[in-house]
Amino acid sequence: MAKRINLDDLKKSISEGNKDFNGMDFSNNYLSEVNFMDANLNNAIFNNANLWRANLIGANLENANLENAKLEIAEVNWANLINANLEIANLMNASMKCSNLKGANLKCANLKGANLEGANLEGANLEGANLENVKLNWTNLMNANLINANMKGTILVNGKLEGANLEGANLEGANLEGANLENANLENVILINCNLSLINLKGANLNGSNLKEKRMISARLGNVYLMNANLIKVNLGKANLEGANLEGANLEEANLERANLNNVNLQNVNLKGASLKGASLKGANLFGANLIDANLENAFLGYTNLKNANLGGANLYHADMSGANLEGAKLDGAVLRRVKFGRVNFENANLEKKDFFWANLSGANFKNANLSGANLMATNFFEANLFGTNLEGANLSGANLQEANLEGANLEGAILDRANLKGANLEGAKLDGAVLRRVKLGRANFENANLEKKDFFETNLEGSNFYWANLKGANLEGANLKGANLEGANLEGANLEGANLANANLFGTNLEGANLQSASLYGTNLQGANLQGANLQGAHLDRADLNNAILMNAKLVNAKLWNANLEGANLEGANLEGANLSWANLERTNFLGAKLPYYLHFQGAKIEKAILSDDIKININKDLEIWEILEEKRKRKNFRKSFINPLDAFEGDIDLYNEHYL
8 A cells, every 4th residue: 555645754855865766655645845756656656645746856766646737837747657547637737848758647647738849648648638838849749648638729730650550530720740650640739830841741631631721841741641531722842642542632722832742642533623733643553533623734644544524724834744544534614734644545535626735645546536626736646556546627737747647547738847747657547628838748557548639738647658649730849758668559630740759669659740850760660651741841750660561651851761661661652852772772672653762762672673753863872772673674675774783883873764663
């Protein structure tokens, strides 16, 4: 049983320097202003004792029982209160700086206005305690029980509350700047007008909490639970919420500028009018989120799930949404200029008249999407899938569609001025009324495409595939078609003036009435091509293959056919004035009715069995294969001229009057 002591004996003992009161019973005593400084009060009993203004500085009160004790204005600094019982005790305005209250029981205690700066309350029980306006700066409250505690106006700057249970606590107007609440339970906590700047809430549970208009700048909220929390107008600028769960939370008009929201669960969250400028949302779940009028300028939304999210009127200027899922997302009125949409899924999306100016859509999927009337100027569609996409009337000026798949796409009336379509697949694409001036189309696939009367002025089409394409009446003036495949294509009446068709394949191509003036056809395959009535004036056909080509009534004035293959070609009625056929293969070529100069250059040409008109003078030299030709002439019975010495052939001109067959 604890030993009792009366007040007189106590005062006498203290005056004599006795400080050992281990296990003493002071219950129900009036001990106001008593001096227990540095006293040993281990296991002492102070139930219902009055210790008003008592001096307990440095005292040892370990395991002491102070239930319902009155300690108003008491000095308890540096005291040892480990496992002490202070239930219902009154510590109003008491000073307990740097005291050790580890494991102490302060249930329903009144600590209003007390100073516990630097105190240790680890594992203490403060359930229902009154901590209004208490100073808890740098205080250790790790794993403390603060359920339903009144902490209005409490100062917890840099406080340690890791693992603490604050469920239902009232922290209205509290200052938690820099406090550590990692893994703390803050469910249904009242946080009105409190300061949460630089706070650490990593792994904390704030489900259902009211954080309306809170200031939580640079707060650490990684893996925090804020499901259905009220975060209207909360300031979370530069806050770290990585891995947090905010499902169903209300963040309307919240400030999340430059916040870390990587891998955060924001499913069905309300972010209407919120500012997420420069925020990082990599891998975040925004399924069904409301982002109407939200500011996402320069935000990173790479691989974010925005399925069925509403981004109407949102500002996404210069945002990075590479790999994001926008299936079913609403983008009405959204600002999409200079946005990075690499690898984004827009399949079947309605993006009519959207503004994607300078956006990066490389690798994005627009299969069967509607982009009609959209502003796609300077947009990057590198390797994008635009299969069956509706781009009618869209502005693609300066757009990069390199290696893009536009198979079956509708580009009717689209503006593609200076666009880059190198390696693009346009098989079966509709291009009626499309503007294609100065387009880069190197290696593009136009197989079977209808390009009638299209304007390809000075367009780069090097290596492109126009197999069986319809280019009737098309304007290809100055176009680069080097190495292009135009086999079976229809170029009737097309304008190819000054075009580069070197080494191109025009096998069986229809070029009837086409304008090829000054065009370069060096090494071009024109076997079986129809060039009837075509204008080839000044064209370069050196080493071109015109085997069995039809050149009837073609204009070849000053054309260069050096070393060309015209075997079996039909030049009937063609105009070859000034043409150079040196070293050409003219075997079985038909020149009947052709307009030839008085001196036609056949240097080194092979003209065996060629069909020539009357009154042709041929300028030959020693390289001309004419020996066999003249031998044939000698054998003819109806040879009208005297014998021609073959040597004369090397000394000047040979008149072949009235001789149609050599």
